Amino acid sequence: QKEVEQDPGPLSVPEGAIVSLNCTYSNSAFQYFMWYRQYSRKGPELLMYTYSSGNKEDGRFTAQVDKSSKYISLFIRDSQPSDSATYLCAMISSGGSNYKLTFGKGTLLTVNP
């Protein structure tokens, strides 16, 4: 079983839809949870960063973490064509003074105008 599982999609939605992106994980040592967004032919960029169970909101984006179920989600409200990108979940576990970052494989999202 992979440490981080993410449905690769592709996911295609109409403009204005609510998008739900999800990842599950198996390693209980993961403490920090992130979502990166990667546009075509670009490097990933950090979108959301959270370390506790619950919800974190930033504009149209909400990150949700459920540590008991080992499940994280990213919700995008009122999706826009500019949100079309690959979304990668990422998780950090600590080991002494160093941390290990593990990425999901990414979900390709297309928002159609």
Place this chain on the structure above:
Amino acid sequence: DSGVTQTPKHLITATGQRVTLRCSPRSGDLSVYWYQQSLDQGLQFLIQYYNGEERAKGNILERFSAQQFPDLHSELNLSSLELGDSALYFCASSVDGTGSGELFFGEGSRLTVL
């Protein structure tokens, strides 16, 4: 623009050859990370350097090596190239070496091995 610069953007070479990818981190960042991204494997961590010293190693093949120079730029050397090495190679940088913070990625170097 993340502030991380990678060269070259595209590289086409033959099996058995050797290539060098170069990365300049964001100003002030001491840590450099190398990642390989392919469709089937996703983003795979290769190696991390912090202030010139190797800090962490991931799934890096023995045919690959990296270093970070005193001016903090880094190079990833790929040798005895195989078809399966074709991928996007990303460099990322961060302020500290713990790996707990945000990573800033370059735009990647696309390697094609024929």
